[in-house]
Amino acid sequence: MKKEIKFSLLYRDMWQSSGKYQPRADQLARIAPLIIEMGCFARVETNGGAFEQVNLLYGENPNNAVRTFTKPLNEVGIQTHMLDRGLNGLRMYPVPADVRKLMYKVKKAQGVDITRIFCGLNDVRNIIPSITYALEAGMIPQASLCITFSPVHTVEYYSDIAEQLIAAGAPEICLKDMAGIGRPVMLGKLVKAIKDKHPEVIIEYHGHSGPGFSMASILEVCENGADIIDVAMEPLSWGKVHPDVLSVQAMLKDAGFQVPEINMKAYMKARSLTQEFIDDFLGYFIDPTNKHTSSLLIGSGLPGGMMGSMMADLKGVQSGINMYLKSKNQNELSIDDLLVMLFDEVAYVWPKLGYPPLVTPFSQYVKNVALMNVMQMVKGEERWSMIDSHTWDMILGKSGKLPGELAPEIIELAKSKGYEFTDENPQDNFPDALETYKKEMDDNGWEYGPDNEELFELAMHDRQYRDYRSGIAKKRFEDELQRAKDAEMQKNGFTEEDIKKLKRAKAEPITALEKGQVFWDASFESGSTPPAIGQKFYPEETFCYIGTLWGTYDKIPANFSGRIVEVCVKQGAHVNKGDILAYIERIELFA
Missing domain, CATH: 2.40.50.100 (RNA polymerase II/Efflux pump adaptor protein, barrel-sandwich hybrid domain)
Structure with missing residues (x-):
């Protein structure tokens, strides 16, 4: 019999990779006992990433949601874990160091055991401080390697990063295959390279199923020493999400691995309850295309979860592009025409921008540049004329070191604009800010909350937190939900x-x-x-x-x-x- 393989249920990422919102605290309280009853999960992903932010957007206190979800799992010994964007904390842009430090103290107090730390550029300078902060707070820091497929993203490249992260105190490594485009054999070799030097280090594999490699990748990493596999469950498995625990368990069991049994009665109850959440309100914000796999993702390397927003972007520019083409007596373009053009342009601009791993937020930056280039070229204009400030920060090194070399034309464009490149520690650009947020809390008469969790929410998501406290967020969400319901009814023939x-x-x-x-x-x-x-x-x-x-x-x-x-x-x-x-x-x- 081969080694034991454990499973981690990505209940948070299942929703984030499917749509816009997360379940409410009362819904999480109902699903947790069924997850426990299934009896096959050593870990559950409970929060992190966009979880807290989207809770605030629909007017719910995310701290209540985290505590509600983690408590029953903690009580039965299931480890809970969160997603952590390193320098960016839980948001899309950098976070001051004192706010990053506070995050781990708050999340540990709320019942979160493990933090999965990643940097979209795989820059260890953005990950190692978080390893230190997590250890100081009593959390387990799981350092991530953002997996992609390019000439620079080799086994040696990733192995070197893993060595630095393990030396910094990370007892676990996650292979975060966020677009599911990591090639199975390469992933197996990478796991073996790490395990040969560090057999004590736990390796967890996280692979989205978008382009279809994930099941082969799971088998390869397990054959080479991986310990834990991230899985999903119906009705939110497969598509752009993750493989279903039933299929993964059956495959690994047949291959001779020791895997946990699954209580199918509980699985069906949890499946039904998750569908109930979809029918309640979450389904109105789930893009149906996220239920589909797509081999087109192999070429672009973009995360499957971006397909919904990308199609919305294309639909938004299609009419303007076709209006222009019509005025020039040229053939109009279909959505499929534009999609192929965009994928081709992503493949063109990605190496010229230094091969940033296509994960949040850098996947958005690359996609946005490609989309703007497509629009400009259709009009007969030059590439690179529309690059936003966040993308320039990435290009100039303010977010960290790019894995590859910038194309000469990008360097020249930066110089022509008077921009300066930097190799300084990205954190140095963002000074401490907690005292400013404490003053705002005091001025408003707001309580810091248990373990300073309310202070943390303001400091991490200041605009969304203010909207939550004022009630604007709740009102905005209710209006959005009503519009979504009306649109669905009109689509079904209602006047x-x-x-x-x-x-x-x-x-x-x-x-x-x-x-x-x-x-x-x-x-x-x-x-x-x-x-x-x-x-x-x-x-x-x-x-x-x-x-x-x-x-x-x-x-x-x-x-x-x-x-x-x-x-x-x-x-x-x-x-x-x-x-x-x-x-x-x-x-x-x-x-």
């Missing part, structure tokens, strides 16, 4: 009038108590605007005013807790007693 009737059927009318003129606030000015769709009202609140024939202004109360689904009259409109002013959907308790 706007059908949708309006369905909303009214679930709501209650607010009616005029007197004949008169409608005013939406106590200023009684002509410019007052009706409440927005989704706006909340409580029973004691005034919904609007009716200006009567006798010169008085009668208050129209909301009468119950609810949320606006439709406003039926405009400011200043004349109504009769009993006329419907708006519809409010009753909600007893607000989240």
Whole structure:
């Protein structure tokens, strides 16, 4: 019998690779016992990456979500792990060192055992400090190698990086094959190279299934000494996500490895509950193309999770490009035409930009440059004329050292703009900032939270946290969700009038108590605007005013807790007693 292979369920990444949002805390509380009951997972990915940020975007406190999810897993001894972007922490741009240090203390206190640290450029200067901070906080630092396929990304290249990370104190190495384009044989050789020198180091393989290599890669890394395999489960496995635990277990069991048994009754319950979350609201933000594998990803090397946003980008520029072509009496381009052009352009610009591994945020930078180049070339203009500031930071070395050499034309373009290249430690560009955020918390009368977790959220995601605290995020999300629901219904053949009737059927009318003129606030000015769709009202609140024939202004109360689904009259409109002013959907308790 061969060695034991353990499984880690990527419940966070399953959602992030499928769509925009993550489950709510109450949903995570329901799925955790079933994950435990399945009995086959040594680890579960609970948070990190975009998890906290997307929670804030829909108006939920991410700290509650993390604690809710980790607690039952901690109690039964399942290790929890998070994704950590090194210099960028949990966001898309660099984080001050004092905020990075605080992150590990907060996450350890919240019940997260392991932090998977990666740098999109594989620059050890961005990873090693996080290894130190994690060890100081009592977390297990798992240092990552961002896997891609290029002339510079060889076994020797990755082995050298692994040596430096292990010497810095990392007891674990993750092969983060974020686009799933790592070639199976090369990955097997890399695992063997690390294990031959460091048999005690745990190696975990993380491979997306987008272009179709992942099952072969899993078998190769296990044959060469890997210890843990990241897996997904239905209904969010395969496609641009990860292989399903059922298939991985069956393959490895047949190959003679010791693998855990799976409680299929619990698997089916967890599968059904995850589908319930999709049907609740998360499915409205899942791009259906993320359920498909695509061999086209081999050539571009882009992560599969980017396909949804990339197709949206292409649809956004298609009309403008075709309008231009039509004006020149040239043939218009289909989405497929543009997709092939974009993939070809990514393959062209990637080596010229120094082969940055195509992972967040550098995959976005390369894709954006390629897209702008395509737009310019269609118009007969030069490449490289539209490069944003974040991409320039990568080119100039402010984010870290690029793996390959920049093309001479890129160097010349930088010099022509007066830009300077740097090889200084990227962290030096971002001074400590916690004291500034503490002052903001104090000025607003906000509590720092248990283990300073609220302070951390402000410091890590300041704009999103402010929107969360003000309620703007919740309102914005509710509007977005309603638009998504309406769009889905229209796609299924419902007219706007059908949708309006369905909303009214679930709501209650607010009616005029007197004949008169409608005013939406106590200023009684002509410019007052009706409440927005989704706006909340409580029973004691005034919904609007009716200006009567006798010169008085009668208050129209909301009468119950609810949320606006439709406003039926405009400011200043004349109504009769009993006329419907708006519809409010009753909600007893607000989240």
